[in-house]
Amino acid sequence: MSSASKEKTLILMRHAKAEEGRGLPDHDRELAPRGRRDARAAGKWLHQEGLVPDLVICSTAERTRQTWEEACHGGAQTEFVEFRRSVYVGGSEHTLETLREDAGDTTTVLVVGHNPTMAQLTSLLADGEGSREAHEALSQGFVTSGLAVLRYAGEWADIDLGTCELARFHVSRGHED
Structure with a gap:
């Protein structure tokens, strides 16, 4: 089976709840604190679902x-993490370009980013395709600690708008200890 025909998984994750600015850039x-709990819950969910990215x-x-x-800390794991300013400053197109350039021969990639980029990119890549339940959940908003799991068959370098299916949309919420 060639890598082009092997199904790939793209997980788009919005960062967890952040503190208000308080004069910080x-x-x-x-x-x-809630964001830390929610992010740990997201890691636990990724682990339970067997979603192990080759690259973050x-x-x-x-x-x-x-x-x-x-x-x-919640159980998520990966071998490689790359920090890319393009995911912070760029919108959907820059984030997609970074994915095309960085993903290489990996099977599962997770992008940790921001809104509105994560919501826009999910909608543009899936273009209504995939699980109706997942699309309905996404339509409620791509809230903090949200995870969109997309399926893609092809080379990462060729990923484009409308080439994915939205398989799952999950919102992680942790509980106070």
């Missing part, structure tokens, strides 16, 4: 870095 905002492409913002770190 947006890039430096950290996760709120993470925005350089502090809250996205902390989201992935907390997800790992």
Whole structure:
């Protein structure tokens, strides 16, 4: 089976709940306590679902870095993490271009980013295709700690609008200890 015909998985994750700015530059905002719990819950969900990315492409913002770190404390794992400013400053097109360039021969890629980019990219890539239930959940909003699981058959370098199916949409919420 060639890698082009092998089904791939793309997980788009919005960072967890961040603290209000409090005079900090947006890039430096950290996760709120609830955000840390929710990110750990997201990691637990990824682990339980057997979703193990070969590569994580993470925005350089502090809250996205902390989201992935907390997800790992919850059970998520990966071999490689790349921090890309393009996911922070760029919109859907820049994030998609970063995915095309960085994903290589991987099977499963997880992108930790921001809204509105994560919501727009999910909608543009799936274009209504996939699970009706997942699309209905997504239509309620791509909230913090939301995860969109998309299926794609092809080379990452060729991924484009309308080439994926939305398989799942999950919102992770942690509980106070």
